[in-house]
Amino acid sequence: AELPLVNGKFAKRLPKGHGERLIMEVLKSLPEGQGLTMADIVQKTGVKHSTVYRTLSDAKRNKGRFVAAGNRWKLVAR
Numbered sequence: 443a444e445l446p447l448v449n450g451k452f453a454k455r456l457p458k459g460h461g462e463r464l465i466m467e468v469l470k471s472l473p474e475g476q477g478l479t480m481a482d483i484v485q486k487t488g489v490k491h492s493t494v495y496r497t498l499s500d501a502k503r504n505k506g507r508f509v510a511a512g513n514r515w516k517l518v519a520r
Contacts, residue, residue, distance in 0.1 A: 461489040462497050469508070469517045477514030 464487040469478065480498065484491050497503045498515050509518050 456489070461487070461493040462503070464489055465494060465497055466507070466517075469515070472516070474519070475516070477511055477516035479513050480515065483515065 465483055468483060468486050472478065478486070480491065480494050483489070483494050483498075487494070498508050498510070507518055508515050
């Protein structure tokens, strides 16, 4: 379980808010009413599972934009 190296250095963290933007983009690209599981979002965005979990589950980060329908997450229709 070695850490990934980029140009001989440890991989850098994503800029603050970048993971959230990627999650928004992938959910916006879906047809209306369709959602994705957290695992699907992780796979499609490349964002760590912990970041996806916090963005979707934490009310402070969610800000009412994402809603769970069963085990699938989708954007709130506005």
